[in-house]
Amino acid sequence: MNRKSGFVALLGRPNVGKSTLMNRILGAKIAIVTPKPQTTRDRIAGIRSEERGQIVFLDSPGIHRPQRALNSYMVRTAQRIGEEADIVAHLVDDRPVGAGGEDALVRGILANLPVPKLLVVNKIDRMGETAADARRVELVRGGFYADSFLVSAAKGTGVGGFLSALFARLPEGPAFYPEEDLTDLPMRFIAKEVIREKLFSQLEEEIPYSVAVNIEEYREEPEKNLVRIRADVLVERESQKGIVIGRGGTLLKKAGTAARLELEKETGARVYLELFVKVERDWSRSESMLRRLGYEPG
Numbered sequence: 412m413n414r415k416s417g418f419v420a421l422l423g424r425p426n427v428g429k430s431t432l433m434n435r436i437l438g439a440k441i442a443i444v445t446p447k448p449q450t451t452r453d454r455i456a457g458i459r460s461e462e463r464g465q466i467v468f469l470d471s472p473g474i475h476r477p478q479r480a481l482n483s484y485m486v487r488t489a490q491r492i493g494e495e496a497d498i499v500a501h502l503v504d505d506r507p508v509g510a511g512g513e514d515a516l517v518r519g520i521l522a523n524l525p526v527p528k529l530l531v532v533n534k535i536d537r538m539g540e541t542a543a544d545a546r547r548v549e550l551v552r553g554g555f556y557a558d559s560f561l562v563s564a565a566k567g568t569g570v571g572g573f574l575s576a577l578f579a580r581l582p583e584g585p586a587f588y589p590e591e592d593l594t595d596l597p598m599r600f601i602a603k604e605v606i607r608e609k610l611f612s613q614l615e616e617e618i619p620y621s622v623a624v625n626i627e628e629y630r631e632e633p634e635k636n637l638v639r640i641r642a643d644v645l646v647e648r649e650s651q652k653g654i655v656i657g658r659g660g661t662l663l664k665k666a667g668t669a670a671r672l673e674l675e676k677e678t679g680a681r682v683y684l685e686l687f688v689k690v691e692r693d694w695s696r697s698e699s700m701l702r703r704l705g706y707e708p709g
């Protein structure tokens with residue numbers, strides 16, 4: 412049998428488990444995951460190569476109603492990812508579909524795409540198969556989707572079946588990337604994401620959404636088996652700076668240590684990580700600041 416290849420976009424409202432599903436399929440952590448919505452801000456490609464062929468999964472920012480320039484960037488990015496794909500998977504979870512109208516926004520974006528749309532009901536470990544299937548039946552009504560699946564990205568249930576269905580639908584074709592590659596993202600980008608993930612998880616309320624990480628220096632010193640990373644942690648207001656640093660510097664230190672340990676595992680080198688918290692007033696509302704931070708539709 413000849414090998415298949417193609418691009419599969421994972422789209423959906425925030426927090427439904429797009430990044431978790433991609434990591435599960437890759438068997439590696441490429442995309443960051445937190446319990447908070449709007450974690451993913453960029454196009455995150457994850458490459459699965461195997462005997463059936465190669466699928467490039469495109470994890471995307473959750474689709475929502477944008478309020479700030481950063482959010483418009485995120486939704487625009489998701490839209491473009493849909494346009495790149497050969498197949499689009501719409502992920503939903505156990506939250507009521509009507510809430511916030513976000514799933515309707517997703518469907519609106521999907522409706523314009525001339526490719527097969529698959530429905531993936533995720534988190535069935537939490538909602539139970541019966542409720543998940545009821546959700547599935549309700550959503551497939553009207554024939555919007557070419558197929559539908561019940562999965563638990565966290566536990567892996569149903570993920571193999573979903574993957575097989577993707578290979579079955581994709582055309583024969585050559586691999587786009589070398590077989591050993593898991594992503595097209597540079598380590599410098601992964602480092603930024605890992606640092607942001609650790610901060611995102613520890614911060615509350617609006618603060619995570621005011622945090623951006625900018626890698627100022629990423630230097631490999633192979634002769635010492637060392638990577639030096641210096642990064643700015645940007646916040647939007649002076650009052651947020653103290654919160655991110657934490658009492659006696661504890662929060663920043665904890666996040667930094669967690670990031671360092673994870674990056675040491677990923678690089679196989681010792682990591683020397685320095686973080687500096689800086690105020691960049693209202694950066695998330697400024698198009699020019701977004702571009703400087705790399706939030707720029709490619």
Ligand SMILES: Nc1nc2c(ncn2[C@@H]2O[C@H](COP(=O)(O)OP(=O)(O)OP(=O)(O)O)[C@@H](O)[C@H]2O)c(=O)[nH]1
Pocket residue numbers: 423424425426427428429430431432443444445446447448449450451452471472473474533534535536537562563564565566
């Ligand atoms: N119980 C359960 N939790 C899950 C499952 N998949 C994801 N989660 C959790 O749901 C939360 C959101 O997961 P993400 O993978 O970050 O979701 P996302 O769709 O990428 O979110 P955004 O990037 O914010 O759009 C995390 O706390 C995950 O651990 C699942 O199958 N079961």
Ligand SMILES: [Mg+2]
Pocket residue numbers: 429430431442443444450451470471472473
């Ligand atoms: Mg995500």
